[in-house]
């Protein structure tokens with residue numbers, strides 16, 4: 001652990017746990033939850049019948065909360081509905097299982113193969129609540145399109161005839177509708193079209209639900225024919241496992257999502273990790289040292305502190321040596337990367353990213369090609385080193 005991390009951890013344990021304790025993940029997260037969160041206390045908060053207006057850094061935004069939609073209310077809201085979840089990938093699976101546990105009438109639409117088999121193994125019964133895609137669409141009143149984004153476009157002409165007046169079309173990504181010139185997905189005008197986009201993977205949607213917590217999510221309405229689209233979208237969002245829902249639009253959801261995952265969430269972070277690691281290795285540092293100073297300390301010590309208390313708190317609680325260096329260097333990284341972020345946003349906004357994703361992920365051999373590229377990352381020395389380093393974590397001993 002570097003001086004910065006040691007110092008942050010020392011500060012954390014001083015506040016939360018004066019006695020010596022092992023530096024396990026559990027101990028660390030228990031400690032983190034006891035640290036006062038000054039920033040959180042400053043959030044302004046007004047509420048009217050389930051709708052909250054919260055002030056985020058000076059801007060008021062509307063937030064909906066799970067507590068206002070207990071299972072009994074969800075069951076009442078959807079008592080006349082059949083919720084058809086199309087696809088049993090991570091997102092379809094997570095949302096469908098949560099809906100089922102909330103005792104809503106949910107069925108799965110899947111093609112035969114890996115997803116179908118997985119659904120059967122988790123208790124969905126062919127002919128009862130598991131059907132081929134066409135039949136599931138025919139039976140459903142709310143069609144929850146959780147096929148892969150490429151498949152949503154490919155199968156649109158099969159699904160569309162079942163989207164009759166009075167039904168609702170639901171997405172977890174604004175992709176298909178916003179890039180309709182490329183996807184061909186143009187919903188009929190006489191149905192509600194809504195979105196609930198959990199801010200995380202389908203696996204997290206399921207795991208947090210099982211822990212009795214809800215993931216954050218976005219909610220949006222594209223078409224409101226019934227006059228109840230917003231209310232039903234929020235209720236459905238809670239039904240699939242979100243805890244707080246933030247209002248957005250289809251367009252803003254898809255732009256920010258494509259941008260974020262290509263940027264800091266996945267693309268940029270891998271690029272930064274590899275660049276830092278490569279320089280350390282080229283300068284003679286061992287794989288374990290390069291990995292520890294690049295990834296392990298980040299994910300195990302500093303990022304949890306940022307998550308719990310903010311970058312400002314983490315900076316303020318590091319050594320003055322670390323503070324001086326970070327304060328001097330973050331602006332250089334900012335200035336170097338901002339043009340790339342501008343280029344990335346433009347590529348999202350003008351549809352380049354969508355067209356690439358559709359073309360690549362619709363190719364017959366798309367899975368094999370993806371797996372080959374993913375294997376390159378897994379084979380990189382840095383991530384192979386990570387496997388060994390993780391074995392040495394206290395909780396794995």
Ligand SMILES: NC(=O)c1ccc[n+]([C@@H]2O[C@H](COP(=O)([O-])OP(=O)(O)OC[C@H]3O[C@@H](n4cnc5c(N)ncnc54)[C@H](OP(=O)(O)O)[C@@H]3O)[C@@H](O)[C@H]2O)c1
Nearest residue numbers: 087088089090091113115146147148151172173197198200
């Ligand atoms: N907002 C968020 O935070 C967030 C996060 C994750 C996902 N999402 C969205 O949720 C949706 C689903 O995501 P996912 O990660 O679960 O998707 P995924 O793993 O890519 O695929 C989901 C399903 O699509 C099926 N599928 C693929 N090609 C098909 C085809 N040609 N015909 C029939 N079925 C086909 C797969 O079945 P097979 O197993 O048979 O291939 C699988 O069941 C997407 O719109 C995604 O963007 C949103």
